[in-house]
Amino acid sequence: MSPQRRLALGCLMAAVVAMAGTGPARAEPPPGAASCSGCHGPAGSEGPVPSLLGRPAAETAAAMAAFRTGQREATVMDRIARGFTDDETRAIADWLADQGDQP
Amino acid sequence: MTRPAPSPTGSLTRGTSRRTALGGTLAAGALLGLGAPAALGQAAAQVVVIGGGFAGATCARSLKRADPGLVVTLVEPAERYLACPFSNLVLAGLRELDEQAFGYAGIEAAGVTIARQPAVAVDPERRRVRLGDGTELDYLHLVVAPGVDLRFDAIPGYDEAAAERMPHAWKAGPQTELLRRQLEAMPDGGQVVMAVPANPFRCPPGPYERASLIAHYLKTHKPRAKLIILDAKDQFSKQRLFEQGWAEIYGGLIEWVPLSFGGQVTEVDPGTSTLVTEFGSHQADVANVIPPQRAGAIAALAGVADATGWCPIDPVTFESTLVPGIHVIGDAAIGGAMPKSAFSANAQAKACATAIAHLVREEAPPTPKLINTCYSLVAPDYGISIAGVYAPKDGLLAEVEGAGGVSPLEAAASVRQAEAAYAEAWFRTATDEVFG
Numbered sequence: 422m423s424p425q426r427r428l429a430l431g432c433l434m435a436a437v438v439a440m441a442g443t444g445p446a447r448a449e450p451p452p453g454a455a456s457c458s459g460c461h462g463p464a465g466s467e468g469p470v471p472s473l474l475g476r477p478a479a480e481t482a483a484a485m486a487a488f489r490t491g492q493r494e495a496t497v498m499d500r501i502a503r504g505f506t507d508d509e510t511r512a513i514a515d516w517l518a519d520q521g522d523q524p
Numbered sequence: 525m526t527r528p529a530p531s532p533t534g535s536l537t538r539g540t541s542r543r544t545a546l547g548g549t550l551a552a553g554a555l556l557g558l559g560a561p562a563a564l565g566q567a568a569a570q571v572v573v574i575g576g577g578f579a580g581a582t583c584a585r586s587l588k589r590a591d592p593g594l595v596v597t598l599v600e601p602a603e604r605y606l607a608c609p610f611s612n613l614v615l616a617g618l619r620e621l622d623e624q625a626f627g628y629a630g631i632e633a634a635g636v637t638i639a640r641q642p643a644v645a646v647d648p649e650r651r652r653v654r655l656g657d658g659t660e661l662d663y664l665h666l667v668v669a670p671g672v673d674l675r676f677d678a679i680p681g682y683d684e685a686a687a688e689r690m691p692h693a694w695k696a697g698p699q700t701e702l703l704r705r706q707l708e709a710m711p712d713g714g715q716v717v718m719a720v721p722a723n724p725f726r727c728p729p730g731p732y733e734r735a736s737l738i739a740h741y742l743k744t745h746k747p748r749a750k751l752i753i754l755d756a757k758d759q760f761s762k763q764r765l766f767e768q769g770w771a772e773i774y775g776g777l778i779e780w781v782p783l784s785f786g787g788q789v790t791e792v793d794p795g796t797s798t799l800v801t802e803f804g805s806h807q808a809d810v811a812n813v814i815p816p817q818r819a820g821a822i823a824a825l826a827g828v829a830d831a832t833g834w835c836p837i838d839p840v841t842f843e844s845t846l847v848p849g850i851h852v853i854g855d856a857a858i859g860g861a862m863p864k865s866a867f868s869a870n871a872q873a874k875a876c877a878t879a880i881a882h883l884v885r886e887e888a889p890p891t892p893k894l895i896n897t898c899y900s901l902v903a904p905d906y907g908i909s910i911a912g913v914y915a916p917k918d919g920l921l922a923e924v925e926g927a928g929g930v931s932p933l934e935a936a937a938s939v940r941q942a943e944a945a946y947a948e949a950w951f952r953t954a955t956d957e958v959f960g
Contacts, residue, residue, distance in 0.1 A: 453913070
C-alpha cells in the first residue's frame with residue numbers, strides 16, 4: 422500500500438470512528454447489576470428503597486452477605502441475595518460504587 | 525460522556541434515500557480497497573426496536589447507554605404508554621388512569637428516534653421493517669417487544685365486540701375504565717364473575733391481585749356483593765398467600781373455582797352476561813373475561829412466533845431461535861422460568877441491549893443474570909411478593925437454585941404494609957427509569 426493510500430485510509434477510518442463514537446459509553450454492568458435499578462433508584466431519590474449508586478462497595482457487599490445468610494432481616498433481598506456468589510456480589514457492588522456520578 | 529454528532533441515518537427517512545446514503549458510504553470504502561467494510565457497517569449500526577412498553581422502551585434507552593454510537597429507532601404509534609402494573613387500583617377506584625400514563629420525551633432526549641407508526645411488516649432477509657405509512661427502516665439488529673395480543677378466537681362467544689360488554693381490562697386503557705364503571709354501576713348484592721386463562725399469560729399473579737382489589741371495593745361500597753373466579757388451572761402464583769389474605773380480609777366474598785371443579789370457561793354469551801363452564805353456567809352482573817393470549821401480532825408477521833403463539837429465544841442474546849438478527853424480549857418471549865412481568869421485561873431489555881452492543885462490536889456477549897421481583901396487593905396496605913434470580917441453562921432462562929420464592933406465610937401486618945410500600949416504590953422507580 423502506498424503512503425498516500427495508507428494516509429487516505431487512515432483519515433477515513435479516523436473520521437468514521439470520530440463520527441460514530443462506537444464503543445461502550447461507560448463500564449458495562451456485570452451480570453445481575455442492571456436489574457438492581459428496577460427498585461433502587463438514582464442517588465437522591467426518595468422512598469423506602471435506598472439508592473445504591475456511589476455507595477462504598479464494601480458496604481453493599483457486606484449487606485448482600487448478611488441478607489444471604491439471614492443475618493439481616495429483609496422482605497425480598499434475602500431471596501435475591503441467595504442467587505449470587507461472593508464474586509458476583511463483589512463485582513456488582515464495585516460497579517454500583519462507580520456509578521455515583523452517573524445520572 | 526460525549527454525545528455523538530447526529531448521524532445522517534439517525535432521522536426517520538424513506539428507506540430508499542437511506543439505502544442510497546449507506547450505499548454511497550460503502551462504495552467509497554470499496555474504492556479505497558476495503559474488502560469487507562465491517563468497520564463501516566459497525567459505525568452506522570442501526571437497531572430498530574418495535575414496541576414502547578416496559579421491554580421496548582427500556583431496551584431502546586439501554587442501547588444508547590451501552591453504545592451512544594448506535595442509531596436506535598423506537599417504533600411505537602401511541603403518544604403515551606398506559607402501564608398495566610397498578611391498573612388494578614384504577615379498577616378499584618383507588619387511582620386514576622392518568623397516573624398510569626407515560627410519554628416518550630425522556631427516551632427521545634436520550635438520543636432515541638421515535639417513529640410514531642405501527643410496524644406492519646418485517647423482511648428478515650433484507651433486514652428491513654415497514655411502517656404503517658410506508659416508511660422502511662433498515663436494521664442490523666431488530667428488537668421485537670410487542671407485548672401480548674388477546675386471543676379473540678379462544679373462547680366461543682368472546683370476540684372484540686363481546687369485550688365491550690364483558691371487558692378483559694388486560695391492557696390498561698379504555699377497557700380499564702369500562703370495567704371500573706361497570707363495577708360502580710352494579711347494585712349491592714350483585715355478582716362479579718372473572719374468567720382467568722391457563723398459563724402462560726401476562727402477569728401470572730395479576731388476576732388474583734385484581735380479585736383482591738375488586739373485593740376491597742365491594743367490601744367497602746357493596747358489602748352484599750360476591751366475586752367468583754372461574755380459573756382454567758388448578759394452581760396459581762402466590763396462591764397460599766392470596767388465599768390466606770382473602771380469608772383474613774374478605775371472609776367469604778371471593779370464591780375461587782379451579783379447573784378440576786369446573787373453572788374453565790368454555791363459552792360466553794355477552795347478550796345475557798353468561799359464562800358457561802363444563803359444570804354449568806354463571807350469570808354475572810359484571811363479567812371480567814381475561815382470555816388466553818399470544819405474542820403481539822408483529823411477532824408472527826416477522827416469523828419469530830412458534831406454534832404456541834410465543835417466541836423462542838436464545839437466553840444469552842434474546843435472539844430468536846427461528847430468525848437471525850431479530851431479538852424478542854418481554855411478554856412475547858418464551859422466557860423459560862421468568863414470568864411475563866414488567867420487571868422481567870425491564871431486566872431482559874437491559875441484558876438484550878448489552879448483548880446487542882457486544883454483537884455489533886463482533887464480541888461474544890456476556891452470560892447474563894437476571895432478577896424478577898413482582899409485588900401484588902391483597903389490599904391497598906397489604907403487599908406480597910415473588911422474587912427470582914435467573915441464568916441461562918440448557919437453552920432457557922432457568923431459576924438459580926436456592927434463591928427466590930414468595931413472601932413468608934407467617935408475617936406481621938407491618939411486613940405486609942412494608943411490601944405494599946415497596947410495591948409503590950418499585951412502580952415509581954421503574955417507570956422513572958424507563959420513561960423519566
